[in-house]
Amino acid sequence: MQVIKGYRRKNGKIGIRNHLLILPTVVCANQVCSRIQQKAPESVAIPHQHGCSQVGADKERTHKVLVGMGKNPNVGAVLIVSLGCEVINAAQVKAEIEATGKPVSWIDIQGEGGSVKSIQKGIDEANKLLQKIAAAPREDVLVSELIVGVKCGGSDFTSGLCSNPALGKAADILLHKGGTIVMGETTEIIGAEHLVAAKAVNQQVREKLFQCVKQFEHEVERMGVDMRGGNPSSGNIEGGLSSIEEKSLGCISKAGSAPLQDVIEFADEIPARGYYFMDSPGNDIECVSGMAAAGVHLVCFTTGRGTPTGNPIVPVIKITGNEITAKRMADNMDIDTSSVLKGKQTLDESGQEIYEAIIEVANGQETKAEILGHQEFSISRIGISL
CATH class of the missing domain: 3.40.50.2300 (Response regulator)
Known part of the structure; x- marks a missing residue:
């Protein structure tokens, strides 16, 4: 082990x-x-x-x-x-x-x-x-005890083509070793929720997932607004994503191929091992904060456009599939998966590279976000202020 x-x-x-x-x-x-x-x-x-x-x-x-x-x-x-x-x-x-x-x-x-x-x-x-x-000692612990959040933000066309599916390969490696993966972003699975639900271990879990999406769509209808322009954002659209469905199809590949064990509420403690979905906003900082509050040890965060955000208590590994972003924002990016798009690396090889980075960070290596002091934190509100 x-x-x-x-x-x-x-x-x-x-x-x-x-x-x-x-x-x-x-x-x-x-x-x-x-x-x-x-x-x-x-x-x-x-x-x-x-x-x-x-x-x-x-x-x-x-x-x-x-x-x-x-x-x-x-x-x-x-x-x-x-x-x-x-x-x-x-x-x-x-x-x-x-x-x-x-x-x-x-x-x-x-x-x-x-x-x-x-x-x-x-x-x-x-x-x-x-x-x-x-004086707290560091001791040998099993990789199977790791809980890793998977998140994407500032997505572009490369996110769905290489960085997200490569992260999915890394997720499969960790899950195969008995670890835990948590994916969030209810807003980011709209149009592809049926594919996530198809992995559910039973009908109850499938219904919980569909209910999360239904509730969000109801809130958008209640506000009387068009979600487009907010999701996909103007940056997503400029980066080559034409619709929320296209964005969602890329997003869901981050979690790999394992069965979906359950759907949990925002910031609820992760109940067991395996793959879980957390009902959360797509907002980068709110989602990662919810994952940290749920007990994840670190977050793998893919970004095509480039975003520097981190978290105060969990390391955030930044992964991009955009070679230009990797060079322009080298201060912030930890892993460049663009070799997949060039045919120089397979998704499996890129996933192995991400998995190895997870192990290194778990063993104490600092991420770029940690080194730069990115400690963003935000609580998602669901009510009015009195």
Whole structure:
């Protein structure tokens, strides 16, 4: 069995990074978190716009994503920063993350007496947590424990011709070894959903997938807008994609050929091994954030046009099939699959190259997005602000 080096957490899960996460429960705590992070450079922060003026399922989504980010096994410890009067319950967030066995501290800005005192207290707490996780050993863990998200963004004609199907080959290799693949982007399978559903292990899973698409289409109809121009975007169209169906046919090849085990909600924890579909927006940052909150270890992200975005807690491997993009955005691209289009490499060979990159990144090699400090994070909203 193939092994990698990882961090074994107290709940039995493995991580491939050992981050201290500074987590604001509400937008009002963002600046305090950012200042703490600046003084604790080994930490990562996830500023966001939410946490107040939310009710019902919308509030629960924000809560679930924040907790999921803290529970992700790439996170070794968490510092929660609350304001004190938001709708998100910081004590509950703390309790749910602590259930994983990792150290969690919590400071409250109103309780501490303002921003300056909170920053000072936060720096002290962050340094204590960093000391606690610094000695965490890396040990041999099985590749079968890896959970990899597959995503595409800034697509062009090369995405469907080589980078996405090559990623699908890599996905098949990981799945064959007992690992897990998570594909999202409900908006990106429209017109090809029947092909994804055909892989479902049973009728219930097929119906769940169709319901995701139906619900999204209902929301577009309710708004009374034409999706074209937003998806495919103007950049997609300029890159040679003529319709959402053409884009979707390229998109779905990222997940490979394995049976679809289940359809999960946005940011829901991955229940078992195999191939799963997460109901999520196509928006790059929202989708990757949902995957991170669901527990993926890393994301393979194909892009023909070129996009630099990353994530605070999961490495994002950038893959392109466009030779021009690979050269023009060499700072951001990790893998160039354009050799497939030239006939110099087969899809199987390119997939093997991507799989080997997954193993290297899992073993600690930094992606371009990590090196450049791309730590984009966003929570998908489903309700109005009060």
